[in-house]
Amino acid sequence: MSHFLQEADAVVVGGGVIGASVAFHLTCAGLRPVLCEGLDLASGSSGACDGLVFLQSKKPGIHLHLALESQRRLEALRCVLPMEFEYLRRGGLVVIGDEAEYAAMERYVTAQRQNGLDVRLVDGCEARRLEPALAAGTHAAAYSPLDAQINPLRLTFALAAGARRNGARILTRTRVTGFERRAGAICAVATSRGSIQTGTVVLATGADTPRLASLMGLDLPIRPRRGQLLVTAPLAPLLRHCLISAHYIAVKYDPALAARDGASVSMEQTERGNLLLGSTREFAGYDRHTTVAGIQSIAAACTRIVPALKTVQVIRSFAGLRPWTPDGLPLLGPVPEVPGLLLAAGHEGDGIALSAITGALIAEWITSGHPHIDVQDFSPARFSDRASPKLAVNGIAS
Amino acid sequence: MKRKETKGSSARGDGYHQAARPGHRSIVIRVDGRPVPAVEGQSVLAALHAAGILALRRSDLRGEPRGALCGMGVCFECRVTVNGRPGGQACLTAVEDGMDIRTDGY
Amino acid sequence: MDTEHCDVAICGAGPAGLAAATVLERAGLRVRLLDENIQPGGQLLRHTAKRASGGVDRARRRGLRMLDQRTAKERQRPSPQRVIGIFPDREILAADAGEHVIRLKPRAVILATGARERYLPFAGWTLPGVMGAGAAQILVKTHGVLPARRLVAAGAGPLIYAAAADTATAGGRVAAVLDQAGWQDQWRLALALCRRPAKMLEGAAYIIRLQLRGCRMRCGWRVRSAEGRGRLEQVVVSRSDAQGFPTGAAMTIAADGLAIGWGLVANLDLASQAGCRLAHDARLGGWVVDTDQDLATSVPGIYAAGEVTGIGGGAKALVEGELAALGVLTYLGGSLGRQAEARRRRLNRLRRGELALGRALADASRVPPGVLSGIPDDTVICRCEDVTMGEIRQAVFTGADSLLSLKRTLRLGMGICQGRTCGPIVADVLALLTRGPHVPEPPWGTRAPIKPVTLEALAGGPET
Ligand SMILES: Cc1cc2nc3c(=O)[nH]c(=O)nc-3n(C[C@H](O)[C@H](O)[C@H](O)COP(=O)(O)OP(=O)(O)OC[C@H]3O[C@@H](n4cnc5c(N)ncnc54)[C@H](O)[C@@H]3O)c2cc1C
Ligand SMILES: Cc1cc2nc3c(=O)[nH]c(=O)nc-3n(C[C@H](O)[C@H](O)[C@H](O)COP(=O)(O)OP(=O)(O)OC[C@H]3O[C@@H](n4cnc5c(N)ncnc54)[C@H](O)[C@@H]3O)c2cc1C
Ligand code: FES
Numbered sequence: 001m002s003h004f005l006q007e008a009d010a011v012v013v014g015g016g017v018i019g020a021s022v023a024f025h026l027t028c029a030g031l032r033p034v035l036c037e038g039l040d041l042a043s044g045s046s047g048a049c050d051g052l053v054f055l056q057s058k059k060p061g062i063h064l065h066l067a068l069e070s071q072r073r074l075e076a077l078r079c080v081l082p083m084e085f086e087y088l089r090r091g092g093l094v095v096i097g098d099e100a101e102y103a104a105m106e107r108y109v110t111a112q113r114q115n116g117l118d119v120r121l122v123d124g125c126e127a128r129r130l131e132p133a134l135a136a137g138t139h140a141a142a143y144s145p146l147d148a149q150i151n152p153l154r155l156t157f158a159l160a161a162g163a164r165r166n167g168a169r170i171l172t173r174t175r176v177t178g179f180e181r182r183a184g185a186i187c188a189v190a191t192s193r194g195s196i197q198t199g200t201v202v203l204a205t206g207a208d209t210p211r212l213a214s215l216m217g218l219d220l221p222i223r224p225r226r227g228q229l230l231v232t233a234p235l236a237p238l239l240r241h242c243l244i245s246a247h248y249i250a251v252k253y254d255p256a257l258a259a260r261d262g263a264s265v266s267m268e269q270t271e272r273g274n275l276l277l278g279s280t281r282e283f284a285g286y287d288r289h290t291t292v293a294g295i296q297s298i299a300a301a302c303t304r305i306v307p308a309l310k311t312v313q314v315i316r317s318f319a320g321l322r323p324w325t326p327d328g329l330p331l332l333g334p335v336p337e338v339p340g341l342l343l344a345a346g347h348e349g350d351g352i353a354l355s356a357i358t359g360a361l362i363a364e365w366i367t368s369g370h371p372h373i374d375v376q377d378f379s380p381a382r383f384s385d386r387a388s389p390k391l392a393v394n395g396i397a398s
Numbered sequence: 399m400k401r402k403e404t405k406g407s408s409a410r411g412d413g414y415h416q417a418a419r420p421g422h423r424s425i426v427i428r429v430d431g432r433p434v435p436a437v438e439g440q441s442v443l444a445a446l447h448a449a450g451i452l453a454l455r456r457s458d459l460r461g462e463p464r465g466a467l468c469g470m471g472v473c474f475e476c477r478v479t480v481n482g483r484p485g486g487q488a489c490l491t492a493v494e495d496g497m498d499i500r501t502d503g504y
Numbered sequence: 505m506d507t508e509h510c511d512v513a514i515c516g517a518g519p520a521g522l523a524a525a526t527v528l529e530r531a532g533l534r535v536r537l538l539d540e541n542i543q544p545g546g547q548l549l550r551h552t553a554k555r556a557s558g559g560v561d562r563a564r565r566r567g568l569r570m571l572d573q574r575t576a577k578e579r580q581r582p583s584p585q586r587v588i589g590i591f592p593d594r595e596i597l598a599a600d601a602g603e604h605v606i607r608l609k610p611r612a613v614i615l616a617t618g619a620r621e622r623y624l625p626f627a628g629w630t631l632p633g634v635m636g637a638g639a640a641q642i643l644v645k646t647h648g649v650l651p652a653r654r655l656v657a658a659g660a661g662p663l664i665y666a667a668a669a670d671t672a673t674a675g676g677r678v679a680a681v682l683d684q685a686g687w688q689d690q691w692r693l694a695l696a697l698c699r700r701p702a703k704m705l706e707g708a709a710y711i712i713r714l715q716l717r718g719c720r721m722r723c724g725w726r727v728r729s730a731e732g733r734g735r736l737e738q739v740v741v742s743r744s745d746a747q748g749f750p751t752g753a754a755m756t757i758a759a760d761g762l763a764i765g766w767g768l769v770a771n772l773d774l775a776s777q778a779g780c781r782l783a784h785d786a787r788l789g790g791w792v793v794d795t796d797q798d799l800a801t802s803v804p805g806i807y808a809a810g811e812v813t814g815i816g817g818g819a820k821a822l823v824e825g826e827l828a829a830l831g832v833l834t835y836l837g838g839s840l841g842r843q844a845e846a847r848r849r850r851l852n853r854l855r856r857g858e859l860a861l862g863r864a865l866a867d868a869s870r871v872p873p874g875v876l877s878g879i880p881d882d883t884v885i886c887r888c889e890d891v892t893m894g895e896i897r898q899a900v901f902t903g904a905d906s907l908l909s910l911k912r913t914l915r916l917g918m919g920i921c922q923g924r925t926c927g928p929i930v931a932d933v934l935a936l937l938t939r940g941p942h943v944p945e946p947p948w949g950t951r952a953p954i955k956p957v958t959l960e961a962l963a964g965g966p967e968t
Contacts, residue, residue: 039908040906040908040909040912041909041912042912043908047912153912153913157912157913164903172905172906172909173906230959230962231918232959233485233920233956234458234504272889272915273458277959287592289591289592289779290589290591290951290952291591291592291595292589292591292595292597292607295952295962296505296962296963296964299959299960299962299963300963302959303959303960303963309959310958310959310960310963311483311484311958311959311960312958312959313484313485313920313956313957313958313959314953314956314957314958314959314962315919315920315922315953315956316918316922316950316951316952316953317951317952317953318951437647437648439542440647440648440649441542441646441647443643444643444646444647444648444649445649447643447649447651448647448649452632452633452735453632453734453735454632457630457884457887457890458888458889458890459889459890460884460890462630462884462890463631463632463734463735464630464632464887465631465632465633465634465635465735466632466635466639467623467634467635467636467639467887467925468620468621468635468636468638468639468925469635469636469638469639469640469642469643470541470547470620470636470638470639470642471540471541471586471955472620472771472921472924472925473887473921473924473925474888474919474920474921475887477920483603483958485920485956489639489642490540490541490542490584490586490601491542491601492542492584492601
């Protein structure tokens, strides 16, 4: 291909919210990266998800710490990026169904408060005062004024537009097909439109990351975890807050509660007025179909929590693949086995919320070698016993 | 082609011709509170059109009046509120005696 | 949610669906025929306010006979049912007017969802009173209501003439019929129709009826804008050149109805949602469901028949309905007898003839690119999300270079109709703005529920 560029400071693979953020932050550090996206921007999970920047759902500790910093950065980005992304700090309610959930949430909320999150438990009455659409019998809720929402599509586009404006090249419909290595280290990326010489590659390919990593002999524990979502017709303002069910947190962090039935749901009303009602958590390979059982369970759970939804029309559904990891934390940073390779993947259900901090950390790694936060817990090396790099010098594959 | 009759025939409010349909019962539906005659077996769209009611909703964002485009269930421009339930397709809904239709929706 | 079992679910009760049902029921299978319209019969057999004999059209006569044979059965039908999705393992959800959702688990499915009209936008096309030629025809023929007191019909293809003639016959005034196609295209059309004298007769009858009532008919004319306060009052028209660009002075015609249409496109929503592979054939209406010889789609157990496999008209739909039914019988394990095999060969031959005719007709009524030129920036293209031509131009200018990127940037196709109306338009506009030639990009996928349904209905019944 004649016009195809031949060289780049860094190649970012994947045009989801994470890849776009990495590319943008690299340009802020003065680099001119190339972003390669196999399809179009936001074709993966970043275009098939909710847009919650929900702090209450983050595990107390480094995870919450990262989310808080990411939110501050997202707020700052609103003035920096060339496009608006419908950031709305509505505040969030975690709707608690019964006494058992309440007990679990009490422990959880205490830990979150110790971590500096502005959150409190409210009884059913107050929950309904805050959010009148909640069902009459609402047991209780946890409330934080910080929880926010975003339009994830627009955030991805805004980050990409910012990166492009700062000198990055965004190549869509450019699929990465392999990696060339010299003495083990990456020296070029092969794409469907030609090859690019580079010493630095960031894999930001979400749930597809294991496939690409396997081209370099790496066995990553990221798995696609399907989430189905319903979209309603646009409505006059109905929800004042972003809502999730306590079951959602339980499923994420408390195995005992996860075993109980009842779907974990999240609800948000977009700026346009549509409600996004989600979402299932299933391991179904790379299958992005929605299912009758999935749709039915979301509809049942949401109408129970907000009965006014009963007569509201659903206008479509879709499914995305969350990049799941065994410990619920993403893989961020260099891969010891392959010099020049960094990972920015595995954000499961938090990629939108963590997008800003992820981009910043990866850029710091590439430019200075050490990020400003200690992120040992996210190091890809924590799964290294699984990695079995084949010592191929030329790991090219197609 | 020569310009003929510059005045647009105002159809506002007054009805369109409706052929007699032997064997079909005449009924009455209510549209925005007013009685409108209809013929059993007809679509809500046809009954409204016969009564000269062409604007069926307002577009969500610009607030423009909109009327039926496809007449066959594809375009969703004919959404009306049927017996209190918003979003019904007038062209796919059969009239029923006493049915309550509202055209003030989005 | 109640679950029903049946052998075959047929989505769409037009000629294709009816023909398939007839064959399958004769073979002793339990068939469920699902259609969202108030009356069964699809687009060809629906015009029955006066229960026509079918006229000269053989396909229509045959279809009406089939419909009559079914009426007793159809009367027991609870209510019209819209299919809202086909899920893995052929699990089907359908909803009725009362928002009651049922679940079907058929052993095979036939998609016979027909075609819809193709529209091209112009300034003012969203005014009430501007409607599809099909809509006008349905109003006057099925429901006995005049589409307008003074109608203009414009666009391309036979439907605008049909709508105008039916309106005139019912006592409405037709001010003008403006055909996009020039005389050369008209001759080509006439030549193609020589193979179908009945169709030719039907066309001639329309024209004579219109002529007798003093309607002006013009070839090589187009609409430039529709105007009025709150509803249509007048139509601005002019000549157009072979490329579709307006030439000559604009003229104004007073009218309270404008019937438009530029041919047909396949109703792919359900096929797309079900995951069936699509194929592009510009001469069969663009994107269609990809099928093999037996009309099997790429999804096991799902067959397709009628306009969804390519725009070809009623006779093709009848042939394909029967063929798909035979395909399903083989799929379900029955071996066809010698007679049926012979019938299948004959049907395949007939089908090739219909396809050839469809292609010839399409050639004669292609839409030139200039028709899309000169659309003002503030003209709404996506009627659900109020996205304007200017926003599309801007997005393309700033880098959106595919249907999908336009969808994600502008919310095109994310509205309640899922892009059924604006999808084909945006594809044409994009090709024009980026100056194809493009490998045509598949249309936006449709998602379940392909037609809206309430949450309560979806939640219905015990949780799973
Ligand atoms: C139903 C659902 C709800 C969610 N809700 C939330 C929420 O409320 N808040 C939140 O923070 N997160 C949420 N998430 C999670 C969030 O969507 C993800 O964590 C995030 O989108 C991951 O972004 P990504 O850029 O890593 O991956 P993706 O967006 O999947 O991007 C990966 C990209 O890589 C491309 N790619 C793959 N292979 C190649 C190749 N070989 N060459 C070039 N390109 C390639 C793909 O085409 C894709 O565009 C949700 C997810 C789902 C499914
Ligand atoms: C407005 C219009 C007028 C036409 N007039 C003529 C004519 O005069 N002469 C002629 O030869 N051809 C005409 N055609 C072409 C016509 O499409 C074919 O001749 C013939 O009707 C095709 O048969 P079919 O069975 O493939 O589809 P159709 O007859 O279109 O039948 C499809 C059926 O599927 C149903 N359906 C679609 N989606 C769903 C869903 N999700 N759930 C439930 N039901 C669904 C529809 O309600 C419809 O009844 C016309 C087409 C249109 C659009
Ligand atoms: S007029 Fe198009 S859906 Fe009713």
